[in-house]
Each structure stands twice: as C-alpha cells, then as structure tokens.
Amino acid sequence: MKLGIVGLPNVGKSTLFNAITSAGAEASNYPFCTIEPNVGVVSVPDERLSVLSKMFNSAKITPATVEFFDIAGLVRGASKGEGLGNTFLSHIREVNAIVHVVRCFEDDNIVHVDGSVDPIRDIETIELELVLSDLEMLERHKTKTERNARNDKSLRPYLELVGKVKENLEAGKMVRAMDLTDDERKELRGLGLLTDKPVIYVANVSEDDVSDSEGNVHVKSLKEYADRFDCEVVTICARIEAEVAELPEEEKGEFLAELGLAESGLDRLVRAGYRLLGLISFLTAGEKESRAWTIKRGYRAPQAAGTIHTDFERGFIKAQVVAYDALIRCGSLAEAKAGGLVRMEGKDYVMQDGDVVEFRFNV
Incomplete structure (x- = not known):
C-alpha cells in the first residue's frame, strides 16, 4: 500500500511525515522521476502476530508495511508548474491513495499561506490543481484517441467516455465522485487520473484538541465536507505523533493513555488506508517467522x-x-x-x- 501525503505549506504535512519516518522500519529516497521524494515505511499494527509468535515460538515477527510518500511542492498554480508542481503532481500518479493533510489548528506563530485557517478553502485549492492536471492530460489523450478512432471505429465508445469525463472535470467534479460503471472505471485506470485516487483527509489539530476534537469548528466543517463525498477523516496532532515516534516502544502506550488515546494517530491512519483500499491481511506462522501479508479483499x-x-x-x-x-x-x-x-x-x-x-x- 502506497499513500501519498499532500497538503499546502504550513499545514503540518512535514511534521507528520517526519513522525512517520521516525516510526518507520526504514526511511530512504524512492526514485519516481527526476526528483526523489522521501518515503517512510511503517508497520501495520497487528496484535495477532505477537500472539502467534508465542504460540509457534517464532524466531521473528514480520508485520505488513505501508509506504508513505512525501509529495511536496503543491501550491496554487501547481498544475501550471508553480512550486515544481508538474513534477510533484506526476508523483501522485504512483500512489494508491492520497492522504490530504488539512490544517485545523490556530497558531499565530505559524503563518497560513492564505492568511487564515479554512480547511475547505485549502482542500479546494489543492483539488482544483488536481482537476486542472487531469484536464490537461485528458485533452492530450482525447486528441490522440480521436486520431486513432478515424481508422478504428471500436474506439468510439471509449472516446465518448473520455469526453464525458472531461465535461465533468470542467464542471469541477472529481472522477472518484462521477457516476461511472465498474467497466468504465476499469477503462480509465490506465490513465492514472489524480482525481480518481481515493482520499483520506487528515485533520491536523492542536495538542489541546487531540483527545476531543468535537468542539473544533474546523474539524466539524471538514467532516461535513468529507461526508458529502464518502471520504474518511482521521484526526491527528502531528506534533504529538512526532513525540510518540521518538519514544521507546514500551512507553508509547502509557504516553497515549495519559492523553486519553487508545492508539496513535499513525495507527489509525494505517487502518483507515486499509479500509479505503479494501485490503485485508492473512497470516503465516511457524518457528522461523510469524508474518502478515496484505491482499485485496x-x-x-x-x-x-x-x-x-x-x-x-x-x-x-x-x-x-x-x-x-x-x-x-x-x-x-x-x-x-x-x-x-x-x-x-x-x-x-x-x-x-x-x-x-x-x-x-x-x-
């Protein structure tokens, strides 16, 4: 499972990614194109493995893993190349789903790029860039398909599909929210359209709101927005995640309990990714190893x-x-x-x- 982290500047994206990197099994550069984004590899929380390890007296435990990619450079105008936008937009095509970090905390010491905290405006800024990037790609693809369809009539239904999707994008509608059949979605999959990627919104809150975010008006508006598009919201305090990542394993549970949390935000984010992508784990166990393997449901x-x-x-x-x-x-x-x-x-x-x-x- 590959999740790409996106977000405007100063929303806490880098803090969250650094926490993921610290918590991960490894952190390295992962080459996509000409720029090499960072990747953090983290274990999927699965208590069943430790139980099986004791039962089978396994020499080691190997959990399933998730790769988080730090997709930098997304600002207003990214689809036109602002902030190395075209390069980094291409990186998003490589991931299975998007983790969109949205600022839901007030802090006078951290200047928002647009001067105020407004989750919906921030989401629409980035999603507009994704729509514009998809439109540019579809326009090129449509032109090429029209040329081929002159000599191949079997391409006409596909050409109609591309035209329909383009019209919806021009109206500001994400591909994932369009009324398409399973077969139509399968035909589009090879294009790697950005707005077809499933999304998890991460509400980055302050330390004061991490155990009870219901009173946070920004989180409330984000959840209302996400509900309209059947997207999930995971509430996280990136600063706390950074602290948790630095603690020894035996101290993490106690620290989280003191904050009134049953598990870390990172663990909840990984579980949300599994649900979003329809993934499950099967297990193998023996003297050499107890291991979890990720597969599609x-x-x-x-x-x-x-x-x-x-x-x-x-x-x-x-x-x-x-x-x-x-x-x-x-x-x-x-x-x-x-x-x-x-x-x-x-x-x-x-x-x-x-x-x-x-x-x-x-x-």
Whole structure:
C-alpha cells in the first residue's frame, strides 16, 4: 500500500511525515522521476502476530508495511508548474491513495499561506490543481484517441467516455465522485487520473484538541465536507505523533493513555488506508517467522499464495486454513486440527481477514 501525503505549506504535512519516518522500519529516497521524494515505511499494527509468535515460538515477527510518500511542492498554480508542481503532481500518479493533510489548528506563530485557517478553502485549492492536471492530460489523450478512432471505429465508445469525463472535470467534479460503471472505471485506470485516487483527509489539530476534537469548528466543517463525498477523516496532532515516534516502544502506550488515546494517530491512519483500499491481511506462522501479508479483499487462495512467491501461485495445490480466532480459542494448531477447525481449501476459496494459512504447492 502506497499513500501519498499532500497538503499546502504550513499545514503540518512535514511534521507528520517526519513522525512517520521516525516510526518507520526504514526511511530512504524512492526514485519516481527526476526528483526523489522521501518515503517512510511503517508497520501495520497487528496484535495477532505477537500472539502467534508465542504460540509457534517464532524466531521473528514480520508485520505488513505501508509506504508513505512525501509529495511536496503543491501550491496554487501547481498544475501550471508553480512550486515544481508538474513534477510533484506526476508523483501522485504512483500512489494508491492520497492522504490530504488539512490544517485545523490556530497558531499565530505559524503563518497560513492564505492568511487564515479554512480547511475547505485549502482542500479546494489543492483539488482544483488536481482537476486542472487531469484536464490537461485528458485533452492530450482525447486528441490522440480521436486520431486513432478515424481508422478504428471500436474506439468510439471509449472516446465518448473520455469526453464525458472531461465535461465533468470542467464542471469541477472529481472522477472518484462521477457516476461511472465498474467497466468504465476499469477503462480509465490506465490513465492514472489524480482525481480518481481515493482520499483520506487528515485533520491536523492542536495538542489541546487531540483527545476531543468535537468542539473544533474546523474539524466539524471538514467532516461535513468529507461526508458529502464518502471520504474518511482521521484526526491527528502531528506534533504529538512526532513525540510518540521518538519514544521507546514500551512507553508509547502509557504516553497515549495519559492523553486519553487508545492508539496513535499513525495507527489509525494505517487502518483507515486499509479500509479505503479494501485490503485485508492473512497470516503465516511457524518457528522461523510469524508474518502478515496484505491482499485485496476478494482474493482467492492462489492469488494470496502469489503474494508470498510467484511459484506458490503457479504450483498451487491446496491451502491449509484456520481462522485466527478459532486457533486462539483452541490454544494450538494440533488442538484446532483435532477439533476439525483446520480446513483444506482449493483454488476457489476466497481469503478472509485473519486466516492463518499454510500453502501446499508443487513446481
């Protein structure tokens, strides 16, 4: 899962990304084009792994990971090249979803680029740049498709689709909010349209509002806006996230509890990303390793096996599956087998979140 962090200057985007980088398993440069944005790789929170590790006496635990990309340079006029806009807009095409950091805190010491705090105005500023960038790309694509359609009549329905999408964009409508069929969306996917990317809005609040943001008028307006477009809002204090990231693992829970928080904002953001993209995790466990693997909801057993190794999918025979909850109730794999809770599933089995699996294959 690749999430691109965007936001206007001075909204807390860099602070949040630095916290992610500190919390991550690694931080490095990830080459996209001519500029190399930073990437922070963080673990997906999954308490099931530590439980399985004890049960199987695993030598190590390997959680699933999420990559956060710091997409800099987005300012008004980005679609026309302002602030290296064209370069950084191209970086957004590489991610699965957009994390849009929105300033929802007042601070006279941090000047807002537009002079005042207004989440909806900030969102519309950036989303206008995404729309303009998509329009420019569609115009070029439409011209090319029209040329090809002169000799290939089968392209005409697709040309009509491109025209319809272009008209909606010109009216200021995001592709993700357009009334399109699944087949139409599939046809558009190869274009990498920015406004087709799913979005999570991050309301960056002050330390005073982190445990109870209901009274924050900016968060309220942001949530009302997000509800109109079926988008999720995660409330985070980037400064606190930076502090949490620097703490030893054993102290993080206590620090968060003192603030009245059950988990870090980063953990909530990762979970929101999973929900947004329709992802689940299956688990493997043994003496060498207990590990979580990320797949799309609806994957069948061979596809899931292929995330471990392509040979597993190519030579798939069966999958030995037990639900995590059932395994924990039994206390061991042997007891789960004795209770008839371990199943042998074939190629048509649809994987479920928390399945503990051992794949049988032959190549």
